[in-house]
Amino acid sequence: MKCMAPRYCGLNGVSIDHTHQINRRKNSMDIKDIMNIVDMDDAKFDDKHLNRRQFLIGSAAVAGSIFLASCGGQSTTTGSGTSTTTKKYTIALVQGVKGDPFYVTMQKGAQAEADKLGATLIVDGPAQFDATLQTPIVDALIARKVDAMIIAACDKQAMIAPLQRANDAGIKVISVDTFIGNGDYTSGPVTFPLSYIGSDNVQGGMIAGQSIIKAIGGKGKIYIQNVKPGISTTDQREQGCKAAIQATNGAVTLVGVNYNNDSAATAAEQTSALLRRVPDLSGIFGTNLFSAEGAAQAVKNANKQGTIKIANFDAPVQSITDLRNKVVDIVIAQLPGEMGKTAVDYAVQALNGNTSGLKKRVPTGYVVIDRTNVDTPEAQNAIYKSS
Structure with missing residues (x-):
């Protein structure tokens, strides 16, 4: 990791x-x-x-x-602690909105890590930052049986039920940028996501x-x-x-x-x-x-x-x-690139069964210019x- x-x-x-x-x-x-x-x-x-x-x-x-198409793959760990895998997982990245440079940058970080770990990355997102437009995307990915879903939820309450359906289908769910519930995935009202990775x-x-x-x-x-x-x-x-x-x-x-x-x-x-x-x-x-x-x-x-x-x-x-x-x-x-990179790494680790070292909250920082x-x-x- x-x-x-x-x-x-x-x-x-x-x-x-x-x-x-x-x-x-x-x-x-x-x-x-x-x-x-x-x-x-x-x-x-x-x-x-x-x-x-x-x-x-x-x-x-x-x-x-200035201030990751199924579970059970074999895994190894590199000297830096990052997971590698011999099983090709399918990971979905659901953006908050298509075309936003923030999410384009996040996609680049996620894609680079997916390529490194041998995973397939699917990227989709709504045309507007709207939970009613994001929910059908989540449901389509559930039907597609992706292995993990990394998502910038458009609404912290409205997206709980769709993501619960994903979790119930055996899909690993990771929040990036935004969270659902109150963000406390350890003891809060929503605990099924693996992690919240963001600023x-x-x-x-x-x-x-x-x-x-x-x-x-x-x-x-x-x-x-x-x-x-x-x-x-x-x-x-x-x-x-x-x-x-x-x-x-x-x-x-x-x-x-x-x-x-x-x-x-x-x-x-x-x-x-x-x-x-x-x-x-x-x-x-x-x-x-x-x-x-x-x-x-x-x-x-x-x-x-x-x-x-x-x-x-x-x-x-x-x-x-x-x-x-x-x-x-x-x-x-x-640092959206780091959010995407870390989320893909976390998804592969979880799919390989290596969850003991995963943190429920990963702050990624920023640069003030x-x-x-x-x-x-x-x-x-x-x-x-x-x-």
């Missing part, structure tokens, strides 16, 4: 292992204040994922830091919020562009950003949250309307690719580049272009692929 530990990267591209803290504070905000605001239940995530996330890294980010999104939201607060000088008005309620990842990013705002004790106010249903065009319309209502807006947090792209377009249309600071979650090429052109000021890149480090190898490697 190869477990990809999350890394957080400093301004000069220096990797910081997630088990270490950054002791040097780089702004006046006390991170303990933020930690006290977020009402987190330590029992919710295995490995104490949420309650030992080393929030101190947020302060560094504020300063502009710590509360932390990411906090870092985004802190980044904007720093950029606007510690006071002003912030607006959040989000997808829709019920998506585990973006719900948590919103939560984290709100916590960062609340920690300012009124110096920064939240003027609104809009939900764009994963449409950049809708996000642009909503942001334009907000700008007319709040002309002195200081900053925007886009919780995903389309949210940020739409918000950035509205800022361009209003000729307010540089005046309104934008923190952008996810790192497609367009976001990096916007960063260079000073339309956005911070880009938080997840700004104009000071955008050309470093660390940042360039974190940019999402479009094909």
Whole structure:
């Protein structure tokens, strides 16, 4: 088994292992204040994922830091701990939405690992981030009798029943990017998935919020562009950003949250309307690719580049272009390639009967990019692929 530990990267591209803290504070905000605001239940995530996330890294980010067709096959283990197999398994990767560079990058990581381990990878996903469109895909893969299913569930509640059907059919289920239930696959209401592999999104939201607060000088008005309620990842990013705002004790106010249903065009319309209502807006947090792209377009249309600071979650090429052109000021890149790679490795191990070393929660980390480090190898490697 190869477990990809999350890394957080400093301004000069220096990797910081997630088990270490950054002791040097780089702004006046006390991170303990933020930690006290977020009402987190330590029992919710295995490995104490949420309650030992080393929030101190947020302060560094504020300063502009960069942060596997049947069972029973024989298996061996390589020197690095990664499973190999003599049985050719069929693994399905169900994306949250087709065409999103985030999921394209995840597919590339998954395909490379499947090729390495001798597995067949099937990739599918809905045209929109919608559980009603994702459910028939899951059911079709159940009928196809795939061996394992890696999925970015479009809804944490609506996708429980379809994935339970997959599990009941003997298919190994692994969550990537998003989770179902409350994400606690050890003792929560949903425990059948093998693992949840993805970023710590509360932390990411906090870092985004802190980044904007720093950029606007510690006071002003912030607006959040989000997808829709019920998506585990973006719900948590919103939560984290709100916590960062609340920690300012009124110096920064939240003027609104809009939900764009994963449409950049809708996000642009909503942001334009907000700008007319709040002309002195200081900053925007886009919780995903389309949210940020739409918000950035509205800022361009209003000729307010540089005046309104934008923190952008996810790192497609367009976001990096916007960063260079000073339309956005911070880009938080997840590591979807590592999510896909680790999930395929976990699926093969489980199919080979090697489950003792598999963790129920695997955080994959992120890289925070700004104009000071955008050309470093660390940042360039974190940019999402479009094909």
